[in-house]
Amino acid sequence: MLFTEREKLQEDVELWLKDLGRDRGALLPVLQKIDRKHGHISDYSMQLVAEQLNIFPSEVYSVVSFFRFLYREPHGKFIVRLCRTISCDLAGKDKVAHQLQTELGIMFGETTDDNMFTLEWTNCTGMCDQGPAMLVNDHVITKVTPERIKEILDLCKDTIDGC
Ligand code: FES
Numbered sequence: 789m790l791f792t793e794r795e796k797l798q799e800d801v802e803l804w805l806k807d808l809g810r811d812r813g814a815l816l817p818v819l820q821k822i823d824r825k826h827g828h829i830s831d832y833s834m835q836l837v838a839e840q841l842n843i844f845p846s847e848v849y850s851v852v853s854f855f856r857f858l859y860r861e862p863h864g865k866f867i868v869r870l871c872r873t874i875s876c877d878l879a880g881k882d883k884v885a886h887q888l889q890t891e892l893g894i895m896f897g898e899t900t901d902d903n904m905f906t907l908e909w910t911n912c913t914g915m916c917d918q919g920p921a922m923l924v925n926d927h928v929i930t931k932v933t934p935e936r937i938k939e940i941l942d943l944c945k946d947t948i949d950g951c
Contacts, residue, residue, distance in 0.1 A: 879919035
């Protein structure tokens with residue numbers, strides 16, 4: 789991580805903690821903010837958060853490694869998660885998965901070269917009666933068809949700050 793990136797990260801964390809407070813309750817929200825803005829949670833980020841909250845780095849690490857939605861490695865700006873659980877499977881998730889891979893040119897578990905999209909599987913999101921369901925970052929999209937994939941991805945590209 790470049791020095792200026794570290795400075796920016798430190799500035800962001802200090803600013804966020806002014807709102808969140810400096811106790812353990814701030815740990816998860818500040819990690820989510822780091823992940824979202826900086827694209828992942830680096831070792832340096834974990835050290836910084838530990839220092840700022842006056843807790844052990846191992847405590848920060850355990851939270852980051854426990855939550856699947858927190859990333860230690862860089863990921864795309866948009867994380868597309870397609871449900872692979874039974875109701876969505878029966879509703880046609882395989883065709884949607886194939887179309888996602890075709891449109892993005894990547895396989896599940898990969899990130900596009902321009903760092904725009906990461907494609908992942910997820911388990912049931914609770915939208916079983918409206919499958920196939922997927923998440924794009926925090927947004928739930930239901931009744932997804934292969935025909936809708938291009939439109940959904942284009943919408944993401946058009947709204948760089950989140951779709
Ligand atoms: S099985 Fe896909 S949302 Fe529940």
